[in-house]
Amino acid sequence: MHAYRTHKCDELTKEHVGQDVRLSGWIHRIYDLGGVLFIILRDTYGLTQCLVDENSPLLGEINKWRVESVVTIDGKVRARSADTINPKMKTGEIEVYIANVTMQSAAEIIPFQVYEDDGAGEDIRLRYRYLDLRRDGMHKKIRLRNNVISTIRDKMWGQGFQEFQTPILAASSPEGARDYLVPSRLHPGKFYALPQAPQQFKQLLMMSGFDRYFQIAPCFRDEDGRADRLAEFYQLDVEMSFVTQDEVFNTVQPVVKSLFEKFSDFTGEKREVIWCDSIPFKEAMLKYGSDKPDLRNPLEICDVTEVFARDDVSFNAFKGVISKGGVVRAIRAPDVSTMPRSFFDKLNGWAQGEGAAGLGYILFADGEGKGPIAKFVPEAAQEQIKEISGCKDGDAIFFICNQELPAAKFAGAARDAVCSAMDEAGIKTRETGVYKFCWIVDFPMYEFDEKAQKIDFSHNPFSMPQGGMADLEEKDPLDVYAFQYDCVCNGFELASGAIRNHRPEIMEKAFGIAGYGKDVLEDKFGGMLNAMRYGAPPHGGLAFGIDRVIMLLADEPNLREVYAFVMNGQYEDQMMQAPSQIDEELLKDLHIKISMPEKV
RNA sequence: GCGGGUGUAGCUCAGUUGGUUAGAGCGCCGCCCUGUCACGGCGGAGGUCGCGGGUUCAAAUCCCGUCUCUCGCGCCA
Numbered sequence: 001m002h003a004y005r006t007h008k009c010d011e012l013t014k015e016h017v018g019q020d021v022r023l024s025g026w027i028h029r030i031y032d033l034g035g036v037l038f039i040i041l042r043d044t045y046g047l048t049q050c051l052v053d054e055n056s057p058l059l060g061e062i063n064k065w066r067v068e069s070v071v072t073i074d075g076k077v078r079a080r081s082a083d084t085i086n087p088k089m090k091t092g093e094i095e096v097y098i099a100n101v102t103m104q105s106a107a108e109i110i111p112f113q114v115y116e117d118d119g120a121g122e123d124i125r126l127r128y129r130y131l132d133l134r135r136d137g138m139h140k141k142i143r144l145r146n147n148v149i150s151t152i153r154d155k156m157w158g159q160g161f162q163e164f165q166t167p168i169l170a171a172s173s174p175e176g177a178r179d180y181l182v183p184s185r186l187h188p189g190k191f192y193a194l195p196q197a198p199q200q201f202k203q204l205l206m207m208s209g210f211d212r213y214f215q216i217a218p219c220f221r222d223e224d225g226r227a228d229r230l231a232e233f234y235q236l237d238v239e240m241s242f243v244t245q246d247e248v249f250n251t252v253q254p255v256v257k258s259l260f261e262k263f264s265d266f267t268g269e270k271r272e273v274i275w276c277d278s279i280p281f282k283e284a285m286l287k288y289g290s291d292k293p294d295l296r297n298p299l300e301i302c303d304v305t306e307v308f309a310r311d312d313v314s315f316n317a318f319k320g321v322i323s324k325g326g327v328v329r330a331i332r333a334p335d336v337s338t339m340p341r342s343f344f345d346k347l348n349g350w351a352q353g354e355g356a357a358g359l360g361y362i363l364f365a366d367g368e369g370k371g372p373i374a375k376f377v378p379e380a381a382q383e384q385i386k387e388i389s390g391c392k393d394g395d396a397i398f399f400i401c402n403q404e405l406p407a408a409k410f411a412g413a414a415r416d417a418v419c420s421a422m423d424e425a426g427i428k429t430r431e432t433g434v435y436k437f438c439w440i441v442d443f444p445m446y447e448f449d450e451k452a453q454k455i456d457f458s459h460n461p462f463s464m465p466q467g468g469m470a471d472l473e474e475k476d477p478l479d480v481y482a483f484q485y486d487c488v489c490n491g492f493e494l495a496s497g498a499i500r501n502h503r504p505e506i507m508e509k510a511f512g513i514a515g516y517g518k519d520v521l522e523d524k525f526g527g528m529l530n531a532m533r534y535g536a537p538p539h540g541g542l543a544f545g546i547d548r549v550i551m552l553l554a555d556e557p558n559l560r561e562v563y564a565f566v567m568n569g570q571y572e573d574q575m576m577q578a579p580s581q582i583d584e585e586l587l588k589d590l591h592i593k594i595s596m597p598e599k600v
Numbered sequence: 601g602c603g604g605g606u607g608u609a610g611c612u613c614a615g616u617u618g619g620u621u622a623g624a625g626c627g628c629c630g631c632c633c634u635g636u637c638a639c640g641g642c643g644g645a646g647g648u649c650g651c652g653g654g655u656u657c658a659a660a661u662c663c664c665g666u667c668u669c670u671c672g673c674g675c676c677a
Contacts (some may be wrong), residue, residue: 029636029637029640031635031637032633032636032639033633033635033636033639033640034632034633035633035635035636036633036634036635036636037634037636038635038636038637038639040636040637047637049636049637051635051636053634053635054634067627080635083635084635084636086636086637088637089637091635109610109627109628110610110611110627111610111627112610112611112612113626114628116626116638117636118612118626118627118672119611119612119613120611120612121612121669121670122669122670123668123669123670124610124611142643158638162604173677176676176677177618177676177677178676179677180617190669196676196677199677221676222672222676223675224601224674224675224676226671226672227672228674229669229676235675238652246672352673353603354673355603355673381628420672456677457677458677459651459677460677461677462628462677463677496677558671568669568670569646569669569670569671570668570669599666
């Protein structure tokens with residue numbers, strides 16, 4: 001007989017009745033009824049009920065065992081009597097009468113329960129992650145992750161891509177997020193950087209003549225955390241040669257769509273996968289107030305600046321902002337005019353909590369406009385608002401006034417808040433049970449950096465400007481678009497990518513416009529720039545945040561739920577103690593001295 | 601760096617206008633129990649009320665400071 005098991009904990013059925021079997025696993029639950037004692041034994045496959053009764057000399061020993069101990073049980077499979085069959089268990093028709101037991105590893109008292117989700121806080125779950133991971137829900141999510149990654153590999157190879165590996169000890173890049181640095185012992189005073197993404201390496205692979213690259217790539221960024229951000233995370237990194245933007249979409253979209261369709265019933269509810277039309281960045285910012293709109297929310301934003309600029313409108317709070325170049329954005333909320341005053345007060349309170357003066361609105365009911373600011377907007381102007389926004393009797397419209405970018409962003413947040421408020425008030429507004437995808441396209445190449453008072457890249461500096469060199473030379477830089485795109489799903493940015501700039505002279509020009517001289521370009525990106533000078537194919541690609549994909553499929557609110565081992569929001573690992581202080585000797589080897597910040 | 605929330609038993613939480621012995625469920629320990637599968641019954645142990653200071657006859661409760669975790673802003677090409 002095998003040393004540990006003849007069967008797994010989900011295998012035994014009526015067909016095995018009478019057989020001598022050996023099972024190993026964790027003690028899931030113990031029911032001690034005095035003269036009879038049940039042990040529910042668990043492995044990753046399932047549960048099996050084992051028992052002893054007072055005829056067994058083992059009863060006195062087993063009743064001292066604690067849950068989560070690992071044991072090996074020998075016994076005979078018995079059919080359960082009709083009245084003791086448990087239809088909720090796969091093995092519920094049988095039980096194992098224990099003949100012999102071996103305690104493999106006794107468990108101390110556990111800090112939280114494994115058999116149920118007892119609501120233990122995240123900090124303690126992470127500190128005892130190996131216990132947390134034993135729970136059924138976590139087991140399922142980690143297996144989902146593994147299955148998603150396996151499926152991605154299958155589908156990408158199926159599309160003619162090959163999987164590459166790129167350096168982890170890489171060079172620091174001046175753009176983007178802060179780098180995690182690794183000191184070099186052999187080169188005192190010098191550092192490697194962990195890659196924020198294998199961006200340059202994958203482009204270099206294209207220049208090396210490999211046509212289709214992908215990688216499940218670890219990425220590292222030293223910025224503050226969020227529910228959907230981690231210090232280290234994984235991307236499905238993709239790059240292709242001799243392709244247009246549409247070809248990238250047409251190649252990747254079926255992979256992602258079928259991936260989601262394959263796993264979209266993970267939560268038990270089958271979700272629809274809908275790929276919506278692409279949205280230009282500018283339109284997304286106007287209509288949704290975000291470059292990652294949640295298209296399940298049907299509310300749209302419109303611009304009503306011209307209405308509040310009219311001479312017959314006397315709402316001075318907005319007029320003052322408009323005169324300084326500001327805009328007024330509006331969100332139509334259908335069929336809310338019968339909502340109680342508290343509905344609007346709550347949204348107003350939300351806006352104030354966000355740092356705004358409030359959230360002005362007009363109600364259209366009984367053929368007239370009502371609400372606090374309606375009296376400043378005469379009927380003709382109200383008609384114009386209706387025309388622009390599509391408002392009709394019974395609707396309300398909310399207003400946001402500010403300079404263009406903050407107005408767009410705040411309108412986006414308000415669009416979400418209004419939608420949630422309507423859902424809470426019982427007016428079902430946000431769609432559920434669906435993954436709504438779209439591509440956001442036509443990102444601007446540059447933006448005006450208010451802080452530095454200069455023009456800078458708005459996204460990826462390696463993107464190809466849509467008009468090539470001609471656009472860079474002739475157009476206002478702020479009017480130049482890039483072949484740059486994001487893939488958005490349910491309000492999350494799942495992927496970002498671009499057709500790259502493979503022409504060194506265009507690259508020089510592009511960086512020049514952003515104020516970076518040739519010397520800076522050579523210094524920071526000399527390796528790749530040189531590669532471009534020896535024959536670079538037109539190429540492009542993108543990178544999907546795999547963790548976010550899994551988070552959406554698992555319907556979890558944060559990324560930590562879909563990683564086996566993960567750091568907390570402060571990017572600390574309380575289980576393994578990272579980061580930690582390092583021995584003086586080790587630092588000496590690296591020629592590093594710690595200079596702590598002064599505490600005030 | 602900033603803002604919101606949070607912190608009471610091993611875990612999840614309750615705790616009134618400040619009031620004398622800080623509670624509950626689960627878990628743990630002991631005893632009882634032959635059909636449980638959220639077993640049941642009786643009994644018990646377990647607390648620096650995050651930490652420090654202050655107000656008060658009296659503080660889990662009020663005030664000040666500080667720390668933790670968490671959500672968001674900044675940041676994340």
